[in-house]
Amino acid sequence: MVCVAQPVIQVDELARTFRSRKGLFRRTGKEVEAVKGVSFAVERGELFGLLGPNGAGKTTTIKMLITLLMPTGGQARVLGHDVVDDARDVRRKVGYVFGGDRGLYERLSGLDNLRYFAELYGVPPRESKQRIAELLELVGLDGREKERVEGYSRGMRQRLHIARGLLHRPEVLFLDEPSIGIDPVGARELRATVKNLVDTGTTVLLTTHYMFEADELCDRIAVIAQGRIVALDTPAGLKQQVATGSVLEVDVFGLPDGVVEKVRAEPDVLAVAVEVQGQAEVLTVHARPGTDVTP
């Protein structure tokens, strides 16, 4: 018998429309289609990215997958469970981490936050103590766990969020813009943590609007804009799709006569321009895609 591995996340034509009404007497309604029928599949152990600008529908998609929102169209299965009909099964097996300052009990210590969420996720008490210690070490908060969260920096909070999301050893982790608002060093550490998670076999769905972050981390990326997936490929494949050419900029002082014409005469060069910037000049060379125009 041949076993065909099912995708860990299977999304088919998923859609979500928000309806809002305002006004006390003459109530007017408004409909916003946040997600307009997106489809994708995430394989086990994959780090899959949803890349798009703010308001593209990334968070709405994640909220449907973690059962916080009902879809208004299409369907989605996580680990074989329907996100509408089997919500509790999905919740047991997935972790959810979102970016920003909120989502923690400020007056409790980091340790008590983790203990409480361990209870909510049914982590047995004996296992909980060891698991929390492991996670505190993983996210670099060991030694600070007894301090109240209200005194934590944004980076520390984000790392505590990651630890919280991993308490019950989820098979799938949803990371919704986890690096938003944290400094470059903190973001780099966070990306290292995410890479480690994938190395240990956790499937990760990450949303971000930082292209470099998606490029560095993701095995595949779905580019989402205005509620639709407009491209889906590996980072290298996506770059290939949008490549319109190579651009080389060279800062020069005293550009010799005839150089511009000589460069322009090269077969793969499409255009050459020179711009004066103060005492220097910038020579910009546009070449055909895939051409190495460096000397």
Added chain:
Amino acid sequence: MNSLRIFFVGGLTSYRALFNWLTPWILVPTFLLTPLFQIFLFVYIGRTAGVSDDRFFLIGNAVVNAAVPCLFAMGNTIGGERNFGTLPLLIASPARRVPLFLGRALPVILNGFLVAVFALLVGALVLRVDIPPATWGGIAVAIAVCSVSCTGLGLLGAAIALRVRETAVLSNIALGILIVFAGVNVPVDAMPGWMQAVSGWLPMTHGIEAIHALASGRSVGSVGGALLTEVGLGACYALLGLAVLRWLEWESRVRATLDTA
């Protein structure tokens, strides 16, 4: 086993997490001084008006103060989660809702009980109101019952917080209704018929009535019916609260109101 832990450990942790009044600067004025001021106000008004004796006003106003934590703290079990941004995490967790929210009621009931007992004890000492020592045991049981039933109403308020952001407004209205209708400052017998009908369905009414009877020397057995009615009403409100909670949780997923309500 996990449900039991969520009930006891989770309930206590969330109580510590959500309530800012646990600092002495907030706790002492809110739970210890304000009830005494309320008692003194109504006792002196009662004396001036010659409506009833000091004990009547002392008991009503001391016991109704159990409603402050029972209504506000319970309502805040959802409202506080929303303020901290933890509500989506709570809803997305697989924890069973009944032990989760009933567990949150346990510290609240104890809080309400202690507030009312303190107010009654100190009020009686300061105002020199005679409540026979032998009756205090029964009175304590009746106060506990009042706290339980009022927390049932608080759970209904907590459920509504899934849809309405300002739960303190609802809790204030509920507290006002209790002060007017539950026999706190006006004997239920002296109210018009429609008010008596309303008071019969409110938490605290039957409990306060039982405490008056106990303080005048009647046995616990003789007020058993009133206390059972009080417990029954509390259970009805709690069940209604859990049902509304379930419905509004489902509705919040349909209408996307968790972050916006």
